[in-house]
Amino acid sequence: MDGTRTDWVLHVDLDQFVAAVELLRRPELAGRPVVVGGRGDPTERGVVSTASYEARALGVGSGMPLRIAARKAPDAVFLPVDAPAYEAASAEVMATLRTLGAVVEVLGWDEAFLGARTPDPESLARRAQRAVLDATALHCSVGIGDNKVRAKIATGFGKPAGVFRLTAQTWFEVMGDRPTIELWGVGTKVSRRLAALGIRTVDELAAASLEALVAEFGPRMGVWYRDLGHGLGPTTVDDTPWVPRGHSRETTYQQNLTTPEQVRAAVAELAREVAADAAADGRPVVRVAVKVRYAPFVTKVSSRTLPAPSSDGGDVVSAAAALAERLEDREVRLLGVRVEMAMPDDADPADRTPVRGRI
DNA sequence: TCTGGGGTCCTAGGACCC
DNA sequence: TCTGGGGTCCTAGGACCC
Secondary structure: OOOEEOOEEEEEEEOOHHHHHHHHHOHHHOOOOEEEOOOOOOOOOOEOOEEOHHHHOOOOOOOOEHHHHHHHOOOOEEEOOOHHHHHHHHHHHHHHHHHHOOEEEEEEOOEEEEEEOOOOHHHHHHHHHHHHHHHHOOOEEEEEEOOHHHHHHHHHHHOOOOEEEEOOOOHHHHHOOOEHHHOOOOOHHHHHHHHHOOOOEHHHHHHOOHHHHHHHHOHHHHHHHHHHHOOOOOOEEOOOOOOOOEEEEEEEEEEEEOOHHHHHHHHHHHHHHHHHHHHHHOOOEEEEEEEEEEOOOEEEEEEEEEEEEEOOHHHHHHHHHHHHOOOOOOOEEEEEEEEEEOOOOOOOHHHOOOOOOOO
16 A cells, blocks of 8 residues: 555546536537437437536436436437547546646546645645646646545535635534535435434534444444544545456346347346456456346346356356346346456455545 | 446345354 | 354345446
């Protein structure tokens, strides 16, 4: 672990990243509502990846079914997802951030943490925004915090294209009265379970009994949520390259699969693709899972650990086929195959953060 | 209104072992 | 005569994030 303890954590988040990349190569769309998602056909099954600010003003948001987006924004421009274009833009952004003299931990296409020792983090934030804008013509917002949790949450207050600082000194003033779901790592389910315990706000979470939280959520998550109420979180920014734990391939079919033969063929194809991904990473596969979504919306996952770690794609394909034999004879609208791979060395579980794998 | 595709991590419970 | 206690591995399921 090459983590570096630093005075400040900055969270850099590109504004409407996917839509912004599309607008750069289609300047004539500036000012129009733009929705990127699926294959760009709003009559198909698919969801919104990113909506431009103009589309958001009409009520279109990430994760919304494309059909609904088309109803809310009938005059919007719908574009297909072009992952290679976003990866290329992202690589440029990250390379630019690495020129600033800070430790850079990449979180995804459009996000990174920066760790730095500096008396003036706002100045570093402005330098980062300027450098990214000059290099890529993309705007970003920056959150400044004394740990990752506060930096990440701060970014939301800086959007668009702004800078916001959130520290132990201002945590309760800024976040205390807000609902727990605004915390990074608390979603609808957990916020509901917290509400059932009488905990609705960040203040209430911070004051909650640790015993009650541990009883409800377990020893690790209970402690994590209580800390989250106080804005506590990891302070280490780690620039060691990300090592994927696994790969998966998922497809939602435009028409449901109705016969066992169709399902078998689809599982075999997905398994071949995912085995190729694993082979490209050069690490053996230790586990294979098959995910199925029966129509209308029941999801099941079954998995098996391989008898021995395998670098042979054929083992993945046959393991997936065996798992597929367990599927019920019902209409299938989604299939997925996932492989998990042996780690190069034992990752230290104590360094893991339950919020999200990749931090 | 009807829900993508790519990920990570946590928890519970059963099997099995000493 | 009903049966401890600790550990690990495995599977299934749940939750969250972008």
